Amino acid sequence: MSNKITLGHVHMSGCTGCCVSIADTFQGLFTLLDNYADLVYSLTLADVRHIPKMDVALVEGSVCLQDELSIEEIKETREKATVVVALGGCAAYGNITRFSRGGQWNQPQHESFVPISKLIDVDVYIPGCAPCPEVIRNVAVMAYLLLKGNDAQKKLATAYLSPLMALAKDGSRIESDSEACGCDIMLKVVNQGLCMGCGTCAASCPVFAISMEYGKPNIDREMCIKCGACYSSCPRSFFSFDVCGDYENILGAITAAMNPGGN
Amino acid sequence: MDMLGKYKSCVAARSTSSEILKCSQDGGIVTGMFVYALEEGIIDGAIVAGPGDEPWKPQPMVATTPEEILAARGTRYNISPNMSVIKDAVRQYGLDKVGIVGTPCQIQALRKAQLYPVGLRNVTNKIALAMGIFCMENFSYQSMKQIVEDHCNVDLHSLKKTDIGKGKYWAYTNRGAVSQIPLKVTHKYEQPGCHVCLDYVANMADISTGSVGTPDGWSTVFVRSTNGDSIWKKAVEAGVFETKAIDGIKPGLELVTKLATEKITKNQKEVEHRATIGVGKGLRNPYI
Ligand SMILES: Cc1cc2nc3c(=O)[nH]c(=O)nc-3n(C[C@H](O)[C@H](O)[C@H](O)COP(=O)(O)OP(=O)(O)OC[C@H]3O[C@@H](n4cnc5c(N)ncnc54)[C@H](O)[C@@H]3O)c2cc1C
Ligand code: SF4
Ligand code: SF4
Ligand code: SF4
Numbered sequence: 197m198s199n200k201i202t203l204g205h206v207h208m209s210g211c212t213g214c215c216v217s218i219a220d221t222f223q224g225l226f227t228l229l230d231n232y233a234d235l236v237y238s239l240t241l242a243d244v245r246h247i248p249k250m251d252v253a254l255v256e257g258s259v260c261l262q263d264e265l266s267i268e269e270i271k272e273t274r275e276k277a278t279v280v281v282a283l284g285g286c287a288a289y290g291n292i293t294r295f296s297r298g299g300q301w302n303q304p305q306h307e308s309f310v311p312i313s314k315l316i317d318v319d320v321y322i323p324g325c326a327p328c329p330e331v332i333r334n335v336a337v338m339a340y341l342l343l344k345g346n347d348a349q350k351k352l353a354t355a356y357l358s359p360l361m362a363l364a365k366d367g368s369r370i371e372s373d374s375e376a377c378g379c380d381i382m383l384k385v386v387n388q389g390l391c392m393g394c395g396t397c398a399a400s401c402p403v404f405a406i407s408m409e410y411g412k413p414n415i416d417r418e419m420c421i422k423c424g425a426c427y428s429s430c431p432r433s434f435f436s437f438d439v440c441g442d443y444e445n446i447l448g449a450i451t452a453a454m455n456p457g458g459n
Numbered sequence: 460m461d462m463l464g465k466y467k468s469c470v471a472a473r474s475t476s477s478e479i480l481k482c483s484q485d486g487g488i489v490t491g492m493f494v495y496a497l498e499e500g501i502i503d504g505a506i507v508a509g510p511g512d513e514p515w516k517p518q519p520m521v522a523t524t525p526e527e528i529l530a531a532r533g534t535r536y537n538i539s540p541n542m543s544v545i546k547d548a549v550r551q552y553g554l555d556k557v558g559i560v561g562t563p564c565q566i567q568a569l570r571k572a573q574l575y576p577v578g579l580r581n582v583t584n585k586i587a588l589a590m591g592i593f594c595m596e597n598f599s600y601q602s603m604k605q606i607v608e609d610h611c612n613v614d615l616h617s618l619k620k621t622d623i624g625k626g627k628y629w630a631y632t633n634r635g636a637v638s639q640i641p642l643k644v645t646h647k648y649e650q651p652g653c654h655v656c657l658d659y660v661a662n663m664a665d666i667s668t669g670s671v672g673t674p675d676g677w678s679t680v681f682v683r684s685t686n687g688d689s690i691w692k693k694a695v696e697a698g699v700f701e702t703k704a705i706d707g708i709k710p711g712l713e714l715v716t717k718l719a720t721e722k723i724t725k726n727q728k729e730v731e732h733r734a735t736i737g738v739g740k741g742l743r744n745p746y747i
Pocket of ligand 2: 376400427
């Protein structure tokens with residue numbers, strides 16, 4: 197289909213869990229590839245050696261500053277891709293690689309890891325470790341609508357993606373104050389007088405670092421791996437009445453897009 | 460701002476089960492609906508505010524039997540983070556069709572989670588029925604304790620029911636005493652996060668319900684989504700609820716609209732006020 201977008205998966209310092217999440221949309225990946233996107237680059241899934249031009253790059257992993265090839269490739273990704281998506285906690289926030297101090301087998305000199313936004317501007321963040329297959333699917337469908345849809349679809353896709361773009365924009369600022377950890381819940385929600393005790397942050401944490409004590413999140417900072425899931429899932433981090441209020445139509449449209457045969 | 464949200468129908472209703480009504484807050488809509496949905500296989504469990512480890516402290520729980528749903532009846536005017544167990548409901552309890560009750564903010568959280576399911580793999584597609592309850596404000600456990608014990612002079616252990624209505628905060632004791640204070644007194648104890656809340660009647664629920672608008676013992680019910688509509692119709696047909704058209708009811712939708720408008724207008728102002736609270740600096744606005 198000529199109307200497809202081109203998609204690549206760029207692998208930096210990540211555990212391949214994000215890549216598994218892409219594949220883990222059950223048959224969803226096939227539907228995406230059949231109808232909406234050509235996978236033009238992916239070390240694991242496509243036999244292509246050099247980063248080609250593409251519409252959307254899904255970048256997994258943080259950048260190791262001691263690995264020159266990584267630095268070259270992330271810069272090249274920015275040049276070649278119209279939209280750069282930081283897929284998962286490591287690309288977006290550094291995640292567990294933030295704790296590295298080097299010394300590990302078999303590249304002990306690989307010591308310093310930064311989120312990709314420290315080196316290039318990033319357009320969209322998908323936080324989480326591993327990022328949820330469903331959110332990858334939703335973003336993929338919306339990215340398609342943004343690039344190939346009609347005016348109404350473009351408007352919807354913009355509204356849907358804009359909070360994830362705002363997270364990326366914030367992360368891309370040199371002086372970004374995002375901690376990308378449970379601390380964000382404290383600094384940007386509770387300390388700002390915005391928390392209402394729904395508990396979504398606690399449910400979203402992959403390592404159970406958050407418990408609800410007397411209706412408010414209590415963060416076990418030693419447990420937190422800095423994936424960014426809690427803050428981005430909190431309804432008081434960002435909330436659009438237009439998008440969320442239209443949940444029935446949007447979820448319906450995504451289901452229909454993923455089910456083009458109609459069965 | 461849409462004060463009452465989108466809805467397909469609005470009625471006055473109450474449960475036809477005297478057992479359910481015995482301890483329900485109002486018309487037993489939430490409990491009646493969950494018990495019916497469980498028995499019909501529409502849900503295989505529901506997240507409710509179960510009994511906690513201190514008097515009147517709710518503990519979010521995944522109820523999988525009618526008895527457990529019944530045990531969670533009634534409003535506790537303090538925070539029950541019902542969304543916190545949504546992953547457990549699927550992963551630990553193995554539910555495929557989850558029911559959940561929540562305040563408007565919790566239902567907002569749920570819809571955001573469905574659209575941006577960050578960190579909730581294979582969870583958000585299993586939500587089968589979201590019941591919303593109207594909400595003007597909520598209190599922390601410590602605030603509620605302060606109100607009931609200090610202002611109403613009622614020990615939490617002898618408290619039978621609390622209610623907010625007619626401009627007052629009511630505390631009923633097990634021995635039949637009633638203590639009431641002007642609602643005004645409670646305002647300073649409100650949860651700060653409630654002051655930026657722009658939803659009164661759970662606009663994003665499948666079905667939302669509250670006491671305001673209908674006589675004591677009855678509930679006002681908004682049937683909102685396609686899913687909610689189909690479940691509500693089945694339940695009414697099965698005789699789970701008796702209903703009356705809302706049009707003839709006093710005070711009816713007029714009062715609901717008035718309170719919704721008051722809440723949302725006040726809180727919208729607060730959102731704006733926060734933006735300029737400092738000197739050339741302000742607080743974050745979550746609504747974009
Ligand atoms: C904080 C709060 C403020 C409210 N404010 C208003 C108001 O301003 N106007 C109005 O008309 N109605 C308000 N309500 C709703 C009202 O009190 C009843 O809960 C509602 O009418 C449902 O009654 P019912 O008889 O149908 O439900 P029931 O059958 O009694 O079931 C109530 C359900 O709500 C759950 N629940 C109890 N406490 C909480 C809690 N704190 N958080 C989440 N779930 C809980 C219970 O587990 C139960 O499943 C408020 C409720 C709460 C919790
Ligand atoms: S507290 Fe949990 S969800 Fe939040 S950033 Fe840390 S690991 Fe991620
Ligand atoms: S997700 Fe809910 S409980 Fe957690 S910080 Fe946000 S508002 Fe508070
Ligand atoms: S007033 Fe709003 S934020 Fe506060 S508990 Fe009620 S619905 Fe939640």
